[in-house]
Amino acid sequence: MTDIKINELSIGDWVRYDRGTDAVQIMGIYVRNNQECVVMSDSYYSDGVIGFVEHIKPIPLTPKILKKNGWECIAVGDNGPATPKEHYNRYEKWRCESKWGYRDLFFDRMTKKWRLSGMNCTTFTTVHKLQHALRFSGFEKEIEV
Numbered sequence: 001m002t003d004i005k006i007n008e009l010s011i012g013d014w015v016r017y018d019r020g021t022d023a024v025q026i027m028g029i030y031v032r033n034n035q036e037c038v039v040m041s042d043s044y045y046s047d048g049v050i051g052f053v054e055h056i057k058p059i060p061l062t063p064k065i066l067k068k069n070g071w072e073c074i075a076v077g078d079n080g081p082a083t084p085k086e087h088y089n090r091y092e093k094w095r096c097e098s099k100w101g102y103r104d105l106f107f108d109r110m111t112k113k114w115r116l117s118g119m120n121c122t123t124f125t126t127v128h129k130l131q132h133a134l135r136f137s138g139f140e141k142e143i144e145v
């Protein structure tokens with residue numbers, strides 16, 4: 001996975017800190033003495049601990065994480081008459097419902113990338129990018145890893 005730049009982070013994002021725990025949530029972002037820093041929270045440091053952005057890595061988005069957060073795979077397909085046979089069952093359709101509505105997420109088995117319905121030009125592979133897409137779409141959904 002590639003490194004994350006400070007301008008790609010938002011408060012509440014789930015990422016990995018390669019100097020300790022696997023999953024941390026961003027609580028604050030700042031620059032001190034020309035050093036890009038984050039305040040992170042995890043199960044051990046619930047009040048937060050300071051770390052450097054250079055040690056932040058993205059968490060890959062997996063079906064296990066989606067299921068844990070209430071998403072379910074509701075369809076596998078794209079088997080229409082115009083679809084070439086090598087592209088059959090190319091997409092997985094995942095849905096998350098809440099009292100405010102639902103969002104559909106599509107996984108392309110060929111490119112191994114995800115996209116949120118209605119945001120067709122934006123694909124992603126990481127948890128924090130899903131969080132950004134959900135926020136941008138106005139869907140109130142907290143993600144846990």
